[in-house]
Amino acid sequence: MLKGIPPILSPELMKIMMEMGHGDEIVLADGNYPAASHSNLIINGHGHGVADFLQAILAFFPLDTYVTHPVILMNPVEGDEKSPVIWKSYEDIIKKSNHIPINIGKLERMDFYERSKAAYAIIATSERAQYANLILKKGVL
Template sequence: MLKGIPPIISPELMKVMMEMGHGDEIVLADGNYPAASHSNRIINGHGHGVADFLRAILEFFPLDTYVTFPVMLMNPVQGDEKNPVIWQTYEDIIKKTSDFPVQIEKIERMDFYERSKAAYAIIATSERAQYANLILKKGVL
């Protein structure tokens, strides 16, 4: 154990965040996400929700200021709720932790899946909210 590191940040997750370089991406995946088939580097986040990870990660993880959208969400498919309630929670967390105005992009479902295959890692959570997946792009200090 170390001082100041939230217990939700496992040694494996801290190692992954430190290994990542500028422009690398990490996926925070809800419980329905096919994480195992989309990455060889999966971090077990079961028992926790995406918002808990987002809050803890952003204490250490700089978002990319060189791109328009350093945060990406999976856009709901036609017929599903257009703006999932959890998105407002994410926006609130990001506003509280960011030093600059962060724009969030909505990516179509299949494009999100393809992009996640190229991500540095996926955190597989137990989040139950639909469309609770998001991608964070790492910036520089």
């Protein structure tokens, strides 16, 4: 055990975040997300929600300030809620953890799935909220 590292961040996840380089992406996936078919590197985050992981990760993970959208959400399908409640939690967490404003982008569902296939890793959580998926792009210190 080490001091100051939240227990939600497993040794495997800390190693993966350390291995990632500038521009690499990690997906935080809700419980409905097809993680196993979209990546060979899956982190088991079952038992936890996406917001809990987001808060813990951003204490260590710099977001990319050289791109327009270092955080990307999955845009709801037409007919579903346009702005899921969980997104407000994400905005609050991101604002608290960054010294500069961070623009959050959105991708249509199938585009999000396609982009996630190129991500460094996917954290498969037990999040029950719909459209709780997000992609984080790593920056530099």
